[in-house]
Amino acid sequence: MNTLFKALNDATRRRILQMLQDKDMTAGEIADQFDISKPSISHHLDILKQAKLISSERDGQFIRYAINTTVVEEAANWFLEILNKSDSS
Amino acid sequence: MNTLFKALNDATRRRILQMLQDKDMTAGEIADQFDISKPSISHHLDILKQAKLISSERDGQFIRYAINTTVVEEAANWFLEILNKSDSS
């Protein structure tokens, strides 16, 4: 849970996650969407990967990133459990 | 979303949130559950409050904290939307 919420605690990383909802993307394609240096984006991708929110695979010269829905599900469940256990829900 | 994920990016605050699932608690009761100074817990409560994850109400000498389920719901929806939009779900 620690690495998960740490990964989510950044607007850039949340936006990357939302971009990967639609389609898999290479590191370069992702970086092109931001006004941030490629090394910084690479670092963000690494943090998302540590949290297992995304996975990566080399595709020739490129590295292709994909969202990992099972961890997103686990996170959603964390919230839903709080709601279920609260009296007011 | 910023203040929300910032608030959740701390194990102490997540534990406070889980404690408040079961029942409302005073600041002192909450602090008693941790090996952390009361001012530090007060600071954590403030951050949870800024994120609107909890609310507070004075009860005489005490201040009683309660979980705010609507914001937890919003957070859960953030994750569920990612799942809905992803192809693999």
Place this chain on the structure above:
DNA sequence: TCTCTATTTAGATGTTTATCTAAATATCTA
């Protein structure tokens, strides 16, 4: 093999964060 492109690693810097102690504020009760 040489060079170009894609990506990551290393090292540095300024900012944010979690924590502490000491002091301030608010309420209760004698």
Place this chain on the structure above:
DNA sequence: TAGATATTTAGATAAACATCTAAATAGAGA
């Protein structure tokens, strides 16, 4: 009103973090 309890505010410090530039690594293609 004085003293005790509950909680927050203020100010300080060390650790974590986002970002940058420069350099390293890995594969593609001539």
